[in-house]
Amino acid sequence: MPDNExxxxxxxxxxLEQRRGEAVSRADEVAAAKQHPKGxxxxxxxxxxxxxEDSFVEVGEFTLQRATAFDAGxxxxxxxxxxxxxxxxxxxxxxxxSHDFTTYGGSMGEAFGEKxxxxxxxxxxxxxxVVGINDSGGARIQEGVVxxxxxxxxxxxxxxxxxxxxxxxxxxxxxxxGAVYTPALTDxxxxxxxxxxxxxxxxxxxRSVTGENISAEELGGAEVNGSVxxxxxxxxxxxxxxxxxxxxxxxxxxxxxxxxxxxxxALEPAASAAELDTVVPDSPNQxxxxxxxxxxxxxxGELLEVHASFAPNVLCGFGRLRGRTVGVVANQPLRxxxxxxxxxxEKAARFVRFCDAFNIALLTFVDVPGYLPGGEQEQRGIIRRxxxxxxxxxxxxxxxxxxxxxxxxxGGYAVMGSKHLGADVNLAWPTAxxxxxxxxxxxxxxxxxxxxxxxxxxxxxSVRAKLIAEYRATMTTPYVAAERGYVDSVIxxxxxxxxxxxxxxxxxxxxxxxxxxxxxxxxx
Ligand code: HXC
Numbered sequence: 001m002p003d004n005e006x007x008x009x010x011x012x013x014x015x016l017e018q019r020r021g022e023a024v025s026r027a028d029e030v031a032a033a034k035q036h037p038k039g040x041x042x043x044x045x046x047x048x049x050x051x052x053e054d055s056f057v058e059v060g061e062f063t064l065q066r067a068t069a070f071d072a073g074x075x076x077x078x079x080x081x082x083x084x085x086x087x088x089x090x091x092x093x094x095x096x097x098s099h100d101f102t103t104y105g106g107s108m109g110e111a112f113g114e115k116x117x118x119x120x121x122x123x124x125x126x127x128x129x130v131v132g133i134n135d136s137g138g139a140r141i142q143e144g145v146v147x148x149x150x151x152x153x154x155x156x157x158x159x160x161x162x163x164x165x166x167x168x169x170x171x172x173x174x175x176x177x178g179a180v181y182t183p184a185l186t187d188x189x190x191x192x193x194x195x196x197x198x199x200x201x202x203x204x205x206x207r208s209v210t211g212e213n214i215s216a217e218e219l220g221g222a223e224v225n226g227s228v229x230x231x232x233x234x235x236x237x238x239x240x241x242x243x244x245x246x247x248x249x250x251x252x253x254x255x256x257x258x259x260x261x262x263x264x265x266a267l268e269p270a271a272s273a274a275e276l277d278t279v280v281p282d283s284p285n286q287x288x289x290x291x292x293x294x295x296x297x298x299x300x301g302e303l304l305e306v307h308a309s310f311a312p313n314v315l316c317g318f319g320r321l322r323g324r325t326v327g328v329v330a331n332q333p334l335r336x337x338x339x340x341x342x343x344x345x346e347k348a349a350r351f352v353r354f355c356d357a358f359n360i361a362l363l364t365f366v367d368v369p370g371y372l373p374g375g376e377q378e379q380r381g382i383i384r385r386x387x388x389x390x391x392x393x394x395x396x397x398x399x400x401x402x403x404x405x406x407x408x409x410x411g412g413y414a415v416m417g418s419k420h421l422g423a424d425v426n427l428a429w430p431t432a433x434x435x436x437x438x439x440x441x442x443x444x445x446x447x448x449x450x451x452x453x454x455x456x457x458x459x460x461x462s463v464r465a466k467l468i469a470e471y472r473a474t475m476t477t478p479y480v481a482a483e484r485g486y487v488d489s490v491i492x493x494x495x496x497x498x499x500x501x502x503x504x505x506x507x508x509x510x511x512x513x514x515x516x517x518x519x520x521x522x523x524x
Pocket of ligand 1: 101103104105106107136137138139140141142148151152174175176177178179181202
């Protein structure tokens with residue numbers, strides 16, 4: 001039909017279906033044939049796995065690839081290597097994009113970039129979380145500086161959206177070059193064991209530039225990013241597990257910084273409250289699993305851990321108390337006695353800042369022997385990097401409730417949600433030991449001469465034991481801190497859930513203003 005002749009409605013609908021077919025179906029079959037043998041789903045299959053059935057509305061399906069350099073004569077493709085749109089998860093709106101690795105390796109071209117920016121802007125304006133599914137070779141080599149420009153634009157969008165809407169990245173294949181910085185700027189990054197890789201430069205470039213021979217897995221595999229670099233907050237066993245985790249995470253979060261997290265029916269904890277009365281061992285040198293405490297405090301005992309295999313000496317995660325989301329930060333005595341080091345400080349600081357930005361109350365459990373001493377930590381910057389947690393707690397204006405279960409020594413006492421950093425309600429168990437340092441170390445320092453004399457008389461052990469008992473009875477009991485109001489109450493451990501819930505209820509409408517400023521210069 002000549003272009004200038006009017007066309008009927010049915011002709012237009014046929015035309016639409018033909019275009020949609022070209023844009024979607026054929027490319028999908030090709031994509032599936034390339035992705036499935038690698039144990040990977042296609043961009044669209046991943047979306048289907050993430051969102052509520054039939055809820056996905058595609059935006060920009062007819063966007064046509066712009067540049068054709070190096071591919072003269074090749075057909076320009078619809079979509080340009082990324083699927084974008086909005087959908088619901090458990091009935092709640094999200095915006096999303098999903099890279100198509102089978103089109104130019106999921107690399108960022110001009111039309112690709114425009115689509116992702118559009119969806120980011122939509123999420124920020126609509127106030128809904130944005131989920132990015134990444135599977136990309138980075139900047140599209142054929143599109144040169146245009147591609148670089150879009151990465152910078154995207155970083156700007158991520159930064160502007162930070163603290164406004166939750167941003168979640170899922171890495172489901174290679175994520176190279178510029179593609180790594182979006183996950184780094186978002187709030188949570190999920191990787192998949194064996195198939196995900198995240199690195200600024202791949203092994204070939206590393207070899208040619210530095211001569212270092214390193215495999216892709218060692219350089220940027222999920223394991224390395226999950227437990228060593230800390231770039232990944234969750235390492236999933238496969239793609240389905242990764243998207244399940246994202247759905248679970250979304251259920252804990254508000255849609256934006258002006259909203260509150262969804263409320264669920266209250267559930268009983270998984271363990272009985274009475275168990276808390278016996279959880280702390282008699283010997284201060286014996287460890288216990290802080291998860292046992294959380295199991296008897298949180299609804300259903302559920303904790304969605306974030307960064308579980310990175311700095312496991314501190315636990316961070318989301319749970320619910322009487323149906324409402326809380327952010328939990330807890331020392332883990334089972335790992336390195338729960339000591340604070342650089343990684344633990346940074347992990348907890350980031351988590352605290354996220355909770356504060358999104359109106360999620362903070363619940364802190366303390367059993368910490370202090371900061372890890374030593375040359376390695378000092379040289380790597382424990383001072384400035386450890387300060388981040390002091391900063392994060394001080395800055396946070398959401399309700400903050402802290403429970404000291406056992407040790408709260410030295411800097412560890414101060415930093416772990418102490419009253420002095422602005423915690424609203426501080427509770428301690430009778431087993432709490434709050435002091436500059438543990439009794440053993442303190443006695444060695446304070447009674448050097450007396451112990452030397454006892455050594456000469458062959459009674460060092462008994463004198464030392466007596467001095468330690470005296471120190472414990474007078475210096476480390478929680479009542480010393482309670483007398484000064486640093487601890488609001490010393491409670492039976494079995495009452496913890498009730499007391500913490502009451503405190504959070506009391507603090508429900510908490511308001512606390514920060515002094516006006518452009519922005520902070522937080523330690524980096
Ligand atoms: C265009 C790309 C591409 C890219 C991959 N492809 N990366 N096309 N631009 N950046 C294409 C390949 O040519 C190939 O096309 C298809 O995608 C699949 O790639 P393979 O190499 O066969 O896949 P695989 O073996 O799985 O390796 C994946 C990879 C590797 C690790 C991502 O492709 C790779 O190293 N790519 C280059 C990564 C990179 O250096 N990117 C630029 C970084 S600079 P055919 O047609 O053969 O199927 C950057 C700076 C941004 O991003 C800074 C912003 C601030």
